[in-house]
Amino acid sequence: MAAFRLGKVSSLNMKLNNLKKILAEKESINKKILKNHKKIDKIINKITNTFKDNSKVYTCGNGGSAGDAQHVAAEGVVRLKPDFNRKPLPIISLALDISTLTACANDYGYNFVFSRSLEALANKNDLLICYSTSGNSKNIIEVLKTAKKMKIFSICFLGNNGGVAKKYTDIPLIIENKNVARVQEAHIFLSHYILEEVEKNLLDLKII
Numbered sequence: 001m002a003a004f005r006l007g008k009v010s011s012l013n014m015k016l017n018n019l020k021k022i023l024a025e026k027e028s029i030n031k032k033i034l035k036n037h038k039k040i041d042k043i044i045n046k047i048t049n050t051f052k053d054n055s056k057v058y059t060c061g062n063g064g065s066a067g068d069a070q071h072v073a074a075e076g077v078v079r080l081k082p083d084f085n086r087k088p089l090p091i092i093s094l095a096l097d098i099s100t101l102t103a104c105a106n107d108y109g110y111n112f113v114f115s116r117s118l119e120a121l122a123n124k125n126d127l128l129i130c131y132s133t134s135g136n137s138k139n140i141i142e143v144l145k146t147a148k149k150m151k152i153f154s155i156c157f158l159g160n161n162g163g164v165a166k167k168y169t170d171i172p173l174i175i176e177n178k179n180v181a182r183v184q185e186a187h188i189f190l191s192h193y194i195l196e197e198v199e200k201n202l203l204d205l206k207i208i
Contacts, residue, residue, distance in 0.1 A: 022182075029177055029186050036173065043155055043171055044194050048201040050127040050153075056090040058122055060114040060143060061131030064184050066095040068131045068157075072191045080195055086208040089198075094118060094143070114143035119150065128154040133183045135163020135174075144168035157190065159183030 033040075050057055057076065059069035076091030094114045095101070104113045118128065128147045132140045135158040145168060147154045156162075156169035159177060166172035175186040202208040 025177075025179070025182055026185070029175060029182055032176060033186065033190065039171060039173060040190065040194065043173065044197045044201070046153065046155065046171070047127065047194065047198045048205075050125070051089060051198070051202060052205060052207060053125055055123065055125040055127065056092060057127045057129060058092050058094055058118060059129045059131070060094040060118075060140070062095075062137050062139065064180070065131035065133060065157075065187070066093075068184065068188055068191065069093045069095050069129070071188065072129070072195065075192075075195060080192070080199060084199070086199065086203070089202075089208070092121070111138040111142050114139050115146035118143055118146050118152070122147075122150065122152055124151040126152055128152050130154065130156045130165065130169065131187055132156065132163065132165055133159035133180045133187075135160065135165035135172075137165075140165055141168060157187045159187075 047057060059073055060066070061069040070093045073091040073093040073096075076089035078088070079086060094117045097117070100117060101113050104116045108116065122128070128143065130140050130144065135156070140156075141164055144154055144156070144165060148168065154169045155171045156165050156173065158165055158172055158174045159180065160174075160183070161176070162172050162174040166174065173190065175183045177183055177186075199208065
């Protein structure tokens with residue numbers, strides 16, 4: 001019994017040390033984010049102007065990043081804060097329609113699941129936001145190339161060194177970390193912050 005208790009205490013200490021390590025890693029990431037404050041402000045202004053011009057924002061990503069893309073779209077269409085009722089914002093996730101996604105993957109290949117929809121739905125004054133922890137997903141590269149052809153401005157939330165995607169996007173916002181979980185946490189934090197600031201801008205402009 002005593003040995004079990006010692007083992008339990010040892011296990012708790014290991015977990016506590018791991019938690020401290022993760023929190024320290026997040027603090028390091030946050031400091032790097034602050035260095036990008038000018039780029040973040042540029043993103044806020046670009047999204048604000050997109051809505052000001054009655055245009056739309058399209059989002060996309062794979063796996064957990066698809067979840068981020070849908071998360072942001074939901075908070076745009078519905079609301080970000082429960083105590084702030086406003087007009088809906090046209091943010092549309094390209095990762096939502098399972099029939100279109102599977103039909104495109106089956107007929108044209110998975111690389112084109114986002115670019116095909118963007119080509120069908122978007123106009124040149126719209127905005128594309130991509131989420132990719134690696135920056136190397138082929139369907140993200142393809143949708144960015146399509147955006148360039150359509151003269152659609154693009155923003156990419158990326159991880160690690162930005163991958164190939166940073167070459168094809170107008171504003172790459174890179175979380176320089178190889179841990180996918182930490183990168184995704186930073187992406188959704190930044191998305192919330194940016195959307196909150198966009199809401200403030202639109203409120204000041206009496207658009208929402």
